[in-house]
Structure formats: C-alpha cells, structure tokens
Amino acid sequence: MRNVLVTGGSRGIGIAIARRLAASGDYNVVAVARRESRELAAAIRQAQRRLHFRACDLAATDAIPVFAKSVRDEFGTIYGLVNNAGIGTDGLLATMHNSEIEALIRLNVLAPIILTKYVARHMMADGLGRIVNISSIVASTGYSGLSVYAASKAAVAGFTRSLAREVGRVGITVNAIAPGFIDTELTRSLNDEGRRRITGRSALRRLPEADDVASMVEYLLGEGGRNITGTVVTVDAGNTA
Amino acid sequence: MSVKSKIFSAMKQIAEEQKVTLPPLEDDLPLNETGFDSLAFAILVARLEDELGIDPFTVAEDAAFPSTLGEFVRAYENVPA
Numbered sequence: 001m002r003n004v005l006v007t008g009g010s011r012g013i014g015i016a017i018a019r020r021l022a023a024s025g026d027y028n029v030v031a032v033a034r035r036e037s038r039e040l041a042a043a044i045r046q047a048q049r050r051l052h053f054r055a056c057d058l059a060a061t062d063a064i065p066v067f068a069k070s071v072r073d074e075f076g077t078i079y080g081l082v083n084n085a086g087i088g089t090d091g092l093l094a095t096m097h098n099s100e101i102e103a104l105i106r107l108n109v110l111a112p113i114i115l116t117k118y119v120a121r122h123m124m125a126d127g128l129g130r131i132v133n134i135s136s137i138v139a140s141t142g143y144s145g146l147s148v149y150a151a152s153k154a155a156v157a158g159f160t161r162s163l164a165r166e167v168g169r170v171g172i173t174v175n176a177i178a179p180g181f182i183d184t185e186l187t188r189s190l191n192d193e194g195r196r197r198i199t200g201r202s203a204l205r206r207l208p209e210a211d212d213v214a215s216m217v218e219y220l221l222g223e224g225g226r227n228i229t230g231t232v233v234t235v236d237a238g239n240t241a
Numbered sequence: 242m243s244v245k246s247k248i249f250s251a252m253k254q255i256a257e258e259q260k261v262t263l264p265p266l267e268d269d270l271p272l273n274e275t276g277f278d279s280l281a282f283a284i285l286v287a288r289l290e291d292e293l294g295i296d297p298f299t300v301a302e303d304a305a306f307p308s309t310l311g312e313f314v315r316a317y318e319n320v321p322a
Contacts, residue, residue: 125287
C-alpha cells in the first residue's frame with residue numbers, strides 16, 4: 001500500500017482528497033492538520049485503517065524536518081505528497097495587516113516548499129514519487145481582494161514547473177491543480193451574489209466541488225498520471241474557459 | 242562500520258545508480274570533482290539521513306555546504322548525537 005501525505009487534510013478539499021484516496025484501496029493516507037476535525041475523525045472510522053491523522057502546525061516551519069522524519073519512520077516510504085493546506089484571508093491589500101500577509105505567505109508558500117524539500121529528497125533516494133500542489137485559478141486570473149492569496153498560488157504554480165524539471169530525472173512527477181471557486185470554509189466570505197456571478201460566468205453553469213479536485217489528485221497519483229509532470233490542471237467547471 | 246566508510250559506500254552505490262565514475266575518495270577531493278551533481282548529493286544526504294539518523298545540514302546554523310570530501314565527512318562525524 002502506497003503512503004500519501006495530504007496536508008490540510010481535516011477540512012474542505014483536503015478531507016475530500018484524503019477520503020477518496022483512502023476509499024480507492026490503493027493508498028494509505030496520512031491527513032495532516034493542526035487539529036483533527038470531527039469530520040476527519042468520522043472519515044477515519046470508516047476508512048478501515050487506511051486513513052490516519054497526524055498533527056502538525058505547518059506554519060511552524062522549523063518543526064517540518066522532524067515531522068517529515070517522524071511520518072517516514074512510522075509509515076515508511078512516502079509515495080505521494082499533496083500540498084493542500086492553505087489559508088484564504090481576503091481583504092484589500094491597502095488595509096490588510098502585515099502580519100496577515102506574512103502568515104498567508106508562510107502557510108501557503110513557505111510551508112509547502114519546506115515540506116516538499118524533506119519529503120522529495122527521500123522520494124529521490126527511492127527513485128519514485130508523485131507531488132501534487134493545490135494552486136488556484138486566481139494564480140492566473142484576477143479577483144479583487146485576493147491579491148496576496150493570488151500571489152501565493154502563483155508561487156505554487158511556478159514552484160511546480162521548476163521542481164518538475166529538477167526531479168524528473170529520478171522518476172518523480174510534480175503537478176499543480178488550479179481549482180475554481182469551491183464551497184468550503186475557505187471561500188465562505190463569498191456572498192450569494194458573488195457565488196451567482198461566478199456560476200453564471202462558468203461554462204457549465206455550476207461550481208466545481210471538492211471531490212472533483214480529489215478525482216484529479218487520484219488521477220495524477222495513479223497509472224494515468226505517470227507521464228504528466230510540470231503542468232497545472234484547471235478544475236473550474238469552465239470558469240476561465 | 243565507521244561513519245566515513247558508510248558515507249563512502251553510499252556514494253559508491255549512488256555512483257553506480259547514476260552512472261557516474263568516482264575518482265579515488267580522498268579527504269582533500271573537492272566535492273565538485275566527485276562527478277556528483279546536485280541531484281546525486283541530494284540523494285546522498287537523504288540516504289545518509291535514513292542510515293545514520295542525522296542530517297547535519299538541517300541542524301547547521303549557516304547555509305554553507307562543505308567544499309571537500311573530508312569536510313563533508315566531518316559534518317557527519319561532528320553532529321552531537
């Protein structure tokens with residue numbers, strides 16, 4: 001059974017990914033979050049020992065090397081890493097507090113880069129691995145009030161492409177997924193009017209769901225994804241089409 | 242097996258996998274003349290972390306990487322257990 005680490009695995013897109021991978025029967029999933037949500041605890045009970053929770057505050061980047069080692073010591077070789085954890089603080093740049101800007105960049109950019117460093121080099125030593133980073137359509141479009149978030153997600157896309165070049169030779173793929181607006185706690189600040197506008201602008205006249213992103217992760221980790229690397233896959237119901 | 246011989250044997254194994262011909266391993270051999278590229282060194286550091294349980298370059302305060310093989314070995318020998 002291949003081990004997959006899913007960060008931000010207690011809520012939203014992360015728990016959808018963790019649940020789907022565990023249910024596939026092909027993976028042993030370690031969901032990483034600061035705290036185990038009630039939803040995750042319930043999913044773990046249903047997953048027949050294929051889903052586990054391990055606590056880590058990824059914003060405390062100094063603790064990441066030890067955390068990565070502890071997961072490897074406990075579960076063995078890590079086959080897949082899904083960098084999904086993130087915060088979506090919105091607000092006009094002009095009035096956003098500097099500490100909020102810094103916290104967002106720390107969790108959305110710095111943490112996944114450092115975690116990837118410590119996980120990927122063991123994948124390199126093993127000669128095998130799949131890395132999936134969760135970006136956003138906002139990385140390449142524009143949305144007022146999300147400039148800092150957009151910067152962090154564009155960073156993730158750039159990181160993905162160059163790392164794919166760096167580690168391709170040793171058999172590791174690195175891809176990003178750019179979801180459109182998905183109803184999760186992260187996007188709860190969007191009001192009904194905003195939601196209607198986005199839906200109306202989407203080719204399929206609906207919003208994508210967390211499980212659509214989870215399906216794409218499953219595909220990229222599976223046999224079908226073996227020759228896909230360095231790319232950003234959009235899952236947005238045609239919002240940017 | 243000493244730390245030094247563990248490092249040398251890990252290097253020989255990686256050299257074989259990466260199809261690199263290693264020169265004779267001496268203390269004063271510059272790392273950039275080992276034939277290892279940065280990818281091979283990343284693999285080496287990861288394998289040694291597994292084998293020795295330490296990564297001296299994460300523990301280190303400064304970001305400098307050693308320049309000779311002898312310095313590289315000493316970085317592993319000098320890590321407090």
